[in-house]
Amino acid sequence: MAFATMSVPLMVLAQTVDPDSDLGRFRALRIEAARAVQASEWDKAAAASDEALTIMPSSGALLLLSAQARVGAGKTAEAKARMRDYLARGMVVSKSSYPQLSPLWDAKLDQQLVANSEPIGSFKPVQRHVALTVAEGLAIDPKSGKTYLSALSRGAVNVVNNGVLNPLYTLPEGIGAYGLVLRGDDLWVATSSGAVTKGYDAAKPAVAEVLQIDRATGQVKARFSDETTPRRFGDIFAGKTDLYVSDGQKGEVLRLNNYSGAFEVLIPEGYMGSPQGMVENEAGNVLVVSDYSSGLYRINLDSGEMDRMEAPANITLFGMDGLARYGNDIIAVQNGIKPDRIVRLRMSPDWKTISRADILVRGGEGLAEPTGIQVVANRVVFIARSQWSDVGADGAPLSVTPGPAILGEIELRP
DSSP, rough: OOOEEEOOOOSSOOOOTTTHHHHHHHHHHHHHHHHHHHTTOHHHHHHHHHHHHHHOOTTTHHHHHHHHHHHHOOOHHHHHHHHHHHHTTTOOOOOGGGGGGGOOOOOOHHHHHHHSSSSSSSOEEEEOOOSEEEEEEEETTTTOOOOOEEETTEEEEEETTTTTEEEEEETTTTTEEEEEEEEETEEEEEEOOOOSSSSOOOOOOOOOEEEEETTTTTTEEEEOTTTTOOOOOOEEEEOSEEEOOOOOOTTTEEEEETTOOOOOEEEEETTOEEEEEEEOOOTTSEEEEEEEHHHEEEEEEOOOOOEEOOOOTTTOOOOOEEEEEETTEEEEOOOOOOSSSSEEEEEOTTSSSSSEEEEEESSSTTTTTTOOOOEEEEEEEEEESGGGGGGGGSSSSSSOOOOEEOOOOOOOEO
């Protein structure tokens, strides 16, 4: 499909999904399959789930629905094939939550389920910060190594000096700092009001801005917002010529041409459920966007054409968050599939296909709700423990002694 860049239109708050888009058709079929399973209409459930899987083959939810439909229809061999596909993609499932699948389990499937829960690889912890900040975005100066972190609990952009977090810029109460990126001497940060941030007031109008901050002085040089519709900015990416920011509330990706002027809609509402991380290829003419609810999308920045990417057989592309580029590969944070993991996607030269997926690290001590990510030389640095698991939906601490925010790194090889 092709999208021409357009001026930001006036839209209502509720997200509307195009029923003819991949996401729209997938969601409709998922609902149909789930209702058919509940009604014990096994043939209908199998047909709907199978059609949904032709759209998004790596969907764990649909693979499980398809397996349930086949168990109900007495097609045990076909149901086992669905479970093998599910487990081959590295996912786990609670047996107690799916008692209807109990006839499928055998020694091989049990062994794969256990293996999928075990840690893979390791990372080197390079920073620990005990203050409860809920770290979301990460930016590192590749020359000096200076580190900047965005914080949600008390909205701020922090700089790490001698291993200690210091506020560089503090936001008004109720507004958190989300995506963060360094370009030249300036930090660009996506900010939004939200319940997880101290002082949030749901009765007040929503606030979403991208700030350009002088990292030497902490002064705001420019502010960019869209007054035509309420937004919730999340991830941010500094492209070769333009800046990009995702809006998980509207399901849109906005572009700031030449880092100035007004936002334009690159990906309009209706095609992604919750866009997250973004990354360009080396030439800067292709943008890949992770949609938490449906996988990765490739956007040709010259033509505006967008295509959903297919997953290799050993992975699902659902639940991916931050993205970064290493050479021709994409390094992805995947925190929507448990255990959490950092994944390396080997891309074709034109970035149209993913030839292979390698798990760099999965689970293990210190990896909990990972978020921001950046490649620095031959290392990938990421927020390994963000502290999202230490707060409730309202941002209140769940413990009097929350765990630290942890930055980790993994050495990369071509």
